[in-house]
Amino acid sequence: MDETKHWADVIADNVAATGEKHIIATGITPSGNIHIGNLREVMTADGAHRALHNAGADAELIYIGDTFDPLRKVYPFLPDDYAEHVGKPLHAIPCPCGNCANYAEHYLMPFLKSLEELDIKPTVYRAHELYENGDFVPATIKALQNRDKIAAILETVSKRELPANWSPFNVLCESCGRITATEVAGFDDRRKTVDYTCDCGYAGTVPVKGNGKLTWRVDWASRWGILGVTIEPFGKDHATRGGSYDTGTRISREIYGREPPYPIIYEWIHLKGKGAMSSSTGVTVTITDMLQVMPPEVLRYLILKTKPEKHIDFDPSRIVELIDEYDRATGRARELSQTKRSLRSDIPFTHIVTALQIASDSDSFREVLRRSGYGALDLESVKMRVKNATNWLALYAPESVKFEVQETMPHDVEKLTPGQRTGLLQIASGISDDITASDLHDLVYGASEAAGISGSKMFQAIYIAILGKKSGPRAGYFMASLDRAFLLNRLNEAGRAR
Ligand SMILES: [Zn+2]
Ligand SMILES: [Zn+2]
Incomplete structure (x- = not known):
């Protein structure tokens, strides 16, 4: 063969x-x-x-x-x-x-x-x-x-x-x-x-x-x-x-x-954590349910990419990875997965999930995308993805993916170490008007080195200052997506707090 x-x-x-x-x-x-x-x-x-x-x-x-x-x-x-x-x-x-x-x-x-x-x-x-x-x-x-x-x-x-x-x-x-x-x-x-x-x-x-x-x-x-x-x-x-x-x-x-x-x-x-799906036991996810949270071509891809004789582990909480994998895929499985209405997406699904949680309405969603470098996007082409991401956040997203930008300074900022504070101030001072998501990402690493702390401690400090929790979406895109004045103000305040 x-x-x-x-x-x-x-x-x-x-x-x-x-x-x-x-x-x-x-x-x-x-x-x-x-x-x-x-x-x-x-x-x-x-x-x-x-x-x-x-x-x-x-x-x-x-x-x-x-x-x-x-x-x-x-x-x-x-x-x-x-x-x-x-x-x-x-x-x-x-x-x-x-x-x-x-x-x-x-x-x-x-x-x-x-x-x-x-x-x-x-x-x-x-x-x-x-x-x-x-x-x-x-x-x-x-x-x-x-x-x-x-x-x-x-x-x-x-x-x-x-x-x-x-x-x-x-x-x-x-x-x-x-x-x-x-x-x-x-x-x-x-x-x-x-x-x-x-x-x-x-x-x-x-x-x-x-x-x-x-x-x-x-x-x-x-x-x-x-x-x-x-x-x-x-x-x-x-x-x-x-x-x-x-x-x-x-x-x-x-x-x-x-x-x-x-x-x-x-x-x-197999449905993650529940075993093989079966109508009579009720261990099921219906096709209609799945088409609420992923485009049809991705549901096709989930099945077509695997040889029939191999079992498929399906975890609805990890649909974001599946959609991102589909978007990057080339080759026959993707080709066989196309539908008449398949749309090319120029924006990672992960990022739509992040942007939706930052934005308060559709106008600000557009603005969030523009800030993070997706301004020229044909919004028609992301419409279905936005619908999918909204449903997924409501129905299947794990807590670790969900976040809320804190309007006021989170209490946990008090627990930041001197090194983390120095790092936050360093990041703030490096942010220029035209900084990109990938520059921001590099800036975080540079700041952690200058402050003498690990990269992961640096990321934690950012998430604590903005989200009030230790983890969050990919930091470069995330920070780039935020209102610039808000971001600078928050980093500086958290860095200076005692
Ligand atoms: Zn009879
Ligand atoms: Zn009926």
Whole structure:
């Protein structure tokens, strides 16, 4: 493998030889908030999709919402009365907020909207519609006819025993509306119907079309053929020995006579200090949340810069570093991260975060930027960054990054050493009208040497005098951003104080 190539280009190289049209499939069960852990799947697919396009291949990205899956339990974020809906398909359950078409749409819609912002444009399918359209009927009949063969594959490969009454098809009960409580009693492959009984006491015969779905492992293998899937990313849980990709591979070959898609196995995204993200445990950050605090291209970059097989540590309190890294980045990961609306930013995000905390309103923000050397900036281009920084400060910024310029002299100035005071006076005397941020930075080091104290003691003295705390933003830019008369006055007063 060419180590210098981006992983998405390597995948494109590996599959391009077939010369066929590529269908890259992704999907999710919309049972709860769709978070940035889930985004890894569709982002990985989009990376491969773009790389294939760049390589001149014919490729389509598809997204399947598993809207026909049942509600498994009353998740902690649901009201108790959802107990009556457990076992029903997600598209047939009322939405939690009361404003959406159904439960599945409640979680699917914000996700699809954020995909638009991220410039990901899949063809979207909803599983219950595919079943209702009859797309799964031939595959279902075949599965029912080959029930024993499929059961043998599942038992041999996954090393688990299936109950005697196991069927590859789960019937939707006409009476109680649950898809998890029925048992197939027989089928008629000419009339394409199934006979079933249900826990609720009901028994009946219904057409296969629209009245049930294949069990997960069979459903997955059959949709490869139905939708023509040639490439599919999936989480490492499906890639284990005897896992659903292994069983899917055999079912696909032996029952449906088709090669399985090229697999892209991806690792989890860990939320700093909380572990792998999961909708059911509530350890999540939603994509919508993240797009409040970073531009879409940076969220793309977070995922695309890492090989799928490596896990990603994500720490929302360190988004500033991520954005600054993106701004400095060159190369393929950044290129693949671009969106139509990506804007070049000429100002480090770190500095926007600092300037916002110095400024009291948008006029003074402009003035702060001008003082620190960003006067010629097209403010339109920093607008989104300002919105991101404002939200980040309010929601995720660690205390160590937050500060407030003290209007009156902080009490802790009394604790400054004689050396620190001398240093502050030295800095004040070196400040000229046209001094730049980097000159100020050098001036601080010069002053610490002249005063016989360490650089870090010198920086501490500056922060104590202006912020009333021992740490703060990068001193050169920070001091340059302040009102000059205020800065000189404060340094001199703090230097002279006893
Ligand atoms: Zn809703
Ligand atoms: Zn029933």
